Amino acid sequence: MTISDRLVAVGTAGLSTALRKRGYHDVFVDGVGPLAAGMRLAGPARTLRLVPFRPDLFAERGGGFNPQKQAFDTAGAGEVLVIEARGLAETGTLGDILALRARHRGAAGVVTDGAVRDSPAVAATGLAVFAKGAHPSVLGRRHVPWETDVVIACGGAAVVPGDYVVGDADGVLVIPAALVGEVLAEAEDDERRDAWIAARVAEGEPVEGLFPMNASWKTRYEAETGR
Numbered sequence: 001m002t003i004s005d006r007l008v009a010v011g012t013a014g015l016s017t018a019l020r021k022r023g024y025h026d027v028f029v030d031g032v033g034p035l036a037a038g039m040r041l042a043g044p045a046r047t048l049r050l051v052p053f054r055p056d057l058f059a060e061r062g063g064g065f066n067p068q069k070q071a072f073d074t075a076g077a078g079e080v081l082v083i084e085a086r087g088l089a090e091t092g093t094l095g096d097i098l099a100l101r102a103r104h105r106g107a108a109g110v111v112t113d114g115a116v117r118d119s120p121a122v123a124a125t126g127l128a129v130f131a132k133g134a135h136p137s138v139l140g141r142r143h144v145p146w147e148t149d150v151v152i153a154c155g156g157a158a159v160v161p162g163d164y165v166v167g168d169a170d171g172v173l174v175i176p177a178a179l180v181g182e183v184l185a186e187a188e189d190d191e192r193r194d195a196w197i198a199a200r201v202a203e204g205e206p207v208e209g210l211f212p213m214n215a216s217w218k219t220r221y222e223a224e225t226g227r
């Protein structure tokens with residue numbers, strides 16, 4: 001399995017615990033959700049930064065093959081395109097044509113703290129998209145597509161190009177690239193342990209002494225699982 005496949009398999013809840021232990025409490029892209037139920041993604045971030053609309057700045061960078069279009073046309077296989085839209089839900093930041101392009105490039109998905117336009121068609125592309133909502137407007141209503149591949153803010157989280165971004169039904173979070181190996185390994189161990197605990201709770205055991213495990217549960221866990 002690739003790192004991205006393993007991140008999707010372990011899920012955001014387990015990853016958030018391992019991040020929190022290391023002091024990373026503010027790595028959540030808050031306020032966004034999947035465009036369709038069941039969408040999941042993981043991969044290294046490419047970034048696109050939108051700045052507040054201004055006629056002169058829009059004239060400089062808003063038209064033609066602008067940074068928004070450049071970002072989608074150059075999205076890499078397995079990458080997650082993350083868009084800084086300052087949390088504004090009243091303007092689209094991508095639509096079906098750009099989603100199709102990202103899909104064709106093999107991108108893992110898109111995360112935007114703005115809205116999506118052409119939203120039924122975007123969902124139909126099969127690309128995993130996490131957004132604040134849907135809105136018919138083009139981005140020029142509120143934004144100027146300014147630059148790609150810089151550190152951005154998205155949903156309150158800082159995103160550095162190359163950070164790993166993971167999204168599922170619980171939400172979206174960001175893992176600094178240097179931490180992904182240790183965070184993933186620890187979250188996988190914790191998830192295996194929690195699955196074992198969940199099986200005991202499903203059998204009717206109380207959580208007291210079991211979650212977290214006391215010494216006697218630990219002994220049984222180690223004996224049964226070899227961990």
Ligand SMILES: O=C([O-])CC(=O)C(=O)O
Pocket residue numbers: 092093094095096097098099117118138139
């Ligand atoms: O104009 C936009 O922002 C994007 C759009 O509609 C599309 O990708 O289809």
Ligand SMILES: [Mg+2]
Pocket residue numbers: 095096097117118
């Ligand atoms: Mg469109």
